[in-house]
Amino acid sequence: MTVTDPRNPTVPPSSRPSLxxxxxxxxxxxxxxxxxxxxxxxxxxxxxxxxxxxxxxSASVAGPYDVSLVEGSITTEEDRARIQEVRAQSKxxxxxxxxATAGGxxxxxxxxxxxxxxxxVYATPSYISTLETSTPIADHVSVDFELRGxxxxxxxxxEVIGAYLVGRTPNTPGHSVCVECKQQGNxxxxxxxxxxxxxxxxxxxxxxxxxxxxxxxxxxxGPAETPNPHSLGATLLEAGLPPDELxxxxxxxxxxxxxxRGAVQVPxxxxxxxxxxxxxxx
Amino acid sequence: MGGSTLTxxxxxxxxxxxxxxxxxxxxxxxxxxxxxxxxGVITHGEVTGIDDLPIGWTEQQSGGTYRxxxxxxxxxxxxxxxxxxxxxYVHPPRALMLRARREGPAITVETPRPEPEPVAxxxxxxxxxxxxxxxxxxxxxxxxxxxxxxxxxxxIFIVAAGCSTPAATCFCASMxxxxxxxxxxxxxxxxxxxxxxxxxxxxxGTERGAEVLGLLPGRSATAADHEHATAxxxxxxxxxxxxxxxxxxxxxxxxxxxxxxxDIAERCLACGNCTMVCPTCFCSSVEDTTSLDGNHTDRxxxxxxxxxxxxxxxxxxxxxxxxASRYRHWLLHKLVTWxxxxxxxxxxxxxxCITWCPVGIDLTxxxxxxxxxxxxxxx
Ligand code: SF4
Ligand code: SF4
Ligand code: SF4
Numbered sequence: 001m002t003v004t005d006p007r008n009p010t011v012p013p014s015s016r017p018s019l020x021x022x023x024x025x026x027x028x029x030x031x032x033x034x035x036x037x038x039x040x041x042x043x044x045x046x047x048x049x050x051x052x053x054x055x056x057x058s059a060s061v062a063g064p065y066d067v068s069l070v071e072g073s074i075t076t077e078e079d080r081a082r083i084q085e086v087r088a089q090s091k092x093x094x095x096x097x098x099x100a101t102a103g104g105x106x107x108x109x110x111x112x113x114x115x116x117x118x119x120x121v122y123a124t125p126s127y128i129s130t131l132e133t134s135t136p137i138a139d140h141v142s143v144d145f146e147l148r149g150x151x152x153x154x155x156x157x158x159e160v161i162g163a164y165l166v167g168r169t170p171n172t173p174g175h176s177v178c179v180e181c182k183q184q185g186n187x188x189x190x191x192x193x194x195x196x197x198x199x200x201x202x203x204x205x206x207x208x209x210x211x212x213x214x215x216x217x218x219x220x221x222g223p224a225e226t227p228n229p230h231s232l233g234a235t236l237l238e239a240g241l242p243p244d245e246l247x248x249x250x251x252x253x254x255x256x257x258x259x260x261r262g263a264v265q266v267p268x269x270x271x272x273x274x275x276x277x278x279x280x281x282x
Numbered sequence: 283m284g285g286s287t288l289t290x291x292x293x294x295x296x297x298x299x300x301x302x303x304x305x306x307x308x309x310x311x312x313x314x315x316x317x318x319x320x321x322g323v324i325t326h327g328e329v330t331g332i333d334d335l336p337i338g339w340t341e342q343q344s345g346g347t348y349r350x351x352x353x354x355x356x357x358x359x360x361x362x363x364x365x366x367x368x369x370x371y372v373h374p375p376r377a378l379m380l381r382a383r384r385e386g387p388a389i390t391v392e393t394p395r396p397e398p399e400p401v402a403x404x405x406x407x408x409x410x411x412x413x414x415x416x417x418x419x420x421x422x423x424x425x426x427x428x429x430x431x432x433x434x435x436x437x438i439f440i441v442a443a444g445c446s447t448p449a450a451t452c453f454c455a456s457m458x459x460x461x462x463x464x465x466x467x468x469x470x471x472x473x474x475x476x477x478x479x480x481x482x483x484x485x486x487g488t489e490r491g492a493e494v495l496g497l498l499p500g501r502s503a504t505a506a507d508h509e510h511a512t513a514x515x516x517x518x519x520x521x522x523x524x525x526x527x528x529x530x531x532x533x534x535x536x537x538x539x540x541x542x543x544x545d546i547a548e549r550c551l552a553c554g555n556c557t558m559v560c561p562t563c564f565c566s567s568v569e570d571t572t573s574l575d576g577n578h579t580d581r582x583x584x585x586x587x588x589x590x591x592x593x594x595x596x597x598x599x600x601x602x603x604x605x606a607s608r609y610r611h612w613l614l615h616k617l618v619t620w621x622x623x624x625x626x627x628x629x630x631x632x633x634x635c636i637t638w639c640p641v642g643i644d645l646t647x648x649x650x651x652x653x654x655x656x657x658x659x660x661x
Contacts, residue, residue: 043574162572171569175554175590178640182558183375183585187323187365190640192348200553200640214321225591226605228551235346235641 017066017165020052022086024072024079025106025134029151030097031055031071040158047165063089067164070143073099073134075106080131080140087141094160095137098150098253102222105150106134107256134256147172148203150220150253156205173204174225177217181208189214196241198249201227201259222254229263291492292485294507295500300358300471300482301332302498303441307402312439315371316404322350323365329404336361343449343633345642356480359405359473362449363632367410367561368403372417372434379430379568380581395433402439406467408460409452409632411442413561415466419624420564430583439490442467446475446514451633453524453646459630461518462511469495472511483511524646526631527653531617534652538610542652547606549641554587556635556643557612562628567592588612613645 021031035056037044044050051061068090074080087093098104109117110133118125137143147160156172163170173179177199181188189195189211197216199208203224210217223229229250236246250263293299307314308330316329317336324336340360342349353360382391406414421431442463445452454460463470468491472483483503486492557563567586572579586593589608594601602608620628629645636644 040574047574158574159571162574165574166572166576168570168572171571173590173592175587175592176552178553178555179558179585179587179590182555185325185366185370185375187321187325187348188555188638188640191346191638192321192323192350192365194347197640200551200555224552226552226603228548228605231549231641232551 016047016049018051018061019048020063020065020068020086020090021050021055022052022068022070022072023054024070024083024100024137025075026072026097026099026104028055028071030100030149031069033096033152033154033157034069037154037158044158044161048161065090067092067094070095070100070137071097073103073106073136074140075131075134076129077131083137083140092144092164093137093141094145094147094164095143096147096149096152096157098148098220098222099134100137101146101148101257102254103134103136103256105253105255108251109134110256111251136256145170148205148221153205153207155207175204176200176224176227177202177204177206177208177211177221180204180206181211184208184212186211189216190235190239194239196236196239196245196249198232200224201229201232201263218252219250219260220253222257223259227259229259233263291495292483292503292508293495293498293500294503295482295484295498296479297332297356297358299484299498299500303469303484303494304329304331304404306494306497307404307439307441310400310402310439312400312402314402314404315368317361317364319350323348324350324361325365326368326370332358335405340447341449343451343637345451345636345644346640347642348637357446357473357475359443359445359471360447360475362445362447362452363407363409363634365634365638366559367413367632367634368406369413369417369561369564371401371403372414372438373421373428373431373564373566374434375585377430377583378580379583380579382579382581384577395429398433398436400437400439402441404441405443405471406440406463407443407445407632408463409454409457409630410561411440411463411466412454412457412459412630413632414440416562416624416626416628416630417564419626420562439494440467440469442470442487444470444472444511444515445518446473448518448522449633449637451524451636451644452522452631453526453633454631455519455522456525456527457627457629457631461522462515467491472514474507474510475514475517477510481507483507524631524633526617526629526646526649528627530649530653531614531627533654534649535614535618537652538614540652542648543606543610546609546643546648547604549643550605550609551641552589552605552608553640554589555638555640557587557589558585559634559638560616561630561632561634562616563587565593588615609643613648617645617649 095101114132118128160170190197195216198219199217202217202219203221205221250260254260304314314329315326317324318327318334319336335358337356337358338353340351340353378394380393421428445461467487470485474481486495565586566583569582569584591600616628
């Protein structure tokens with residue numbers, strides 16, 4: 001069947017949306033995922049004007065930007081101010097990765113004493129200026145879309161960019177990793193081998209990468225849409241996982257994400273939370 | 283049934299006969315899919331001879347637990363339900379439905395279909411055979427035929443295999459779907475457990491099955507062989523302790539607000555494993571993906587689960603927000619409204635949803651509780 005397209009399919013360069021990529025407290029892994037898109041990178045550059053991306057090029061174009069990808073969490077006073085500016089300069093703001101969407105591994109400080117860490121790690125703690133917490137971007141500014149993962153999945157990133165370009169909703173299901181695991185045809189490592197797996201509580205998106213290699217899911221994509229971490233935790237304990245390991249499992253990449261935070265009994269210093277965490281916008 | 287007098291309806295073979303059967307199906311250019319051990323479970327995959335089959339393996343299944351175990355015998359069919367059903371082959375997890383391409387002002391739309399591929403399913407359990415029958419009823423409905431399914435289902439040579447060793451999670455006898463296949467196959471194998479040498483009674487269910495049977499090395503079955511097969515069947519039935527009383531599901535449906543649903547929801551992870559492993563759960567969603575330049579669009583059908591929020595996402599949001607409402611929907615559709623829709627239960631008693639539920643939720647344990655509650659509330 002052939003029909004005629006009512007739109008003009010050729011996009012003149014001047015009307016291409018501009019893209020900026022920002023880094024906050026993070027390891028750069030999610031930005032690297034964009035650079036890792038090798039084959040598709042040119043196609044991305046064809047559709048978007050890469051106006052600001054220090055990881056790829058030192059050339060930069062002043063804002064405003066049509067779309068910003070934001071990596072990293074807020075851990076300093078400077079960044080707390082800078083994210084406001086980024087938001088003001090961005091028509092669409094997409095956060096990428098566990099740091100930006102949940103505070104990342106560095107959010108482990110949220111339940112500990114930061115000055116203690118400073119004392120142990122740094123020779124001269126007085127040189128370090130940091131907040132007591134690591135918080136997701138959505139705690140500070142409104143976010144248009146959150147892309148999960150530690151790091152994010154390359155295909156999902158391309159899907160989000162592709163969806164943005166044509167103005168449709170991205171296919172990033174909020175259901176569990178188990179659904180992807182079964183689509184892949186993996187046997188369940190939890191049921192068949194007793195291997196602790198966070199898949200039932202974790203949002204899909206990785207293609208069930210770890211269970212495909214007979215490893216349990218580490219929960220790097222954060223909580224699924226309606227997880228039941230208490231029931232999963234009880235089952236893992238029953239299967240012989242020591243309580244401290246259960247805590248470590250839930251409290252690694254997305255320790256500060258709401259349903260994982262309370263999954264195991266740890267004191268939650270609510271007084272340290274600067275603002276209420278917004279619902280995942282997916 | 284085979285009508286020709288030259289082709290036998292039953293045959294007794296040994297291992298070499300089964301090997302010859304796989305060889306003959308492959309000689310017919312069929313891809314033979316059968317049970318095999320992979321990643322610590324018995325699942326399905328391509329088999330090229332009997333050495334690929336789970337010889338000497340069985341498994342222990344219970345709510346939330348599966349463990350592969352050696353039998354110490356050379357029985358081939360001493361296991362029960364493989365971890366996966368045949369759903370993956372007839373109704374694959376991803377299927378391309380539509381492909382659109384834009385070139386200049388023209389948009390071309392294609393609806394690709396899979397190529398018909400001759401396959402053989404080897405060692406199909408009776409419950410899984412019943413499940414294929416259910417999928418046929420749903421997906422080959424003349425008024426709404428799934429064209430993908432129709433192609434994939436069009437040329438499958440089915441070799442069924444009766445169960446001698448049901449798992450603790452099996453309840454096919456109570457669902458009247460097993461443990462011995464009665465119809466829907468080209469050939470059906472019964473392993474004569476304990477026979478010396480270990481032999482197999484093969485029965486033909488179709489003319490083409492009888493033709494293949496005529497090519498295998500073996501001898502004709504005696505009355506004693508048939509008695510042996512019946513004894514294995516009876517032992518399998520006696521070994522099955524799980525049941526589901528057909529009168530109970532409607533009673534459970536009459537108690538939609540019972541607190542037991544919330545008790546289940548406290549344990550249920552909403553992970554969707556039960557629906558993924560169920561041989562009759564056919565639900566899928568449709569995904570549109572576009573290339574970055576917007577010139578290519580693929581529409582793909584993807585396995586979905588009623589345990590996800592998106593499953594009921596409509597204007598204004600999802601309608602089944604609580605886990606309790608999603609579990610209730612799944613169970614009552616499977617066991618009750620399926621009857622109204624498709625004239626049968628949606629459950630064949632394979633027990634997979636019990637084994638592969640990470641928290642071991644067991645429908646055969648929940649249904650009587652819900653049913654009992656209903657009768658107590660409304661005597
Ligand atoms: S291995 Fe993990 S992700 Fe896969 S089904 Fe089991 S619990 Fe779910
Ligand atoms: S509902 Fe459970 S026991 Fe019944 S057919 Fe599905 S997986 Fe098997
Ligand atoms: S019943 Fe079990 S397998 Fe099904 S969604 Fe709930 S926890 Fe997952």
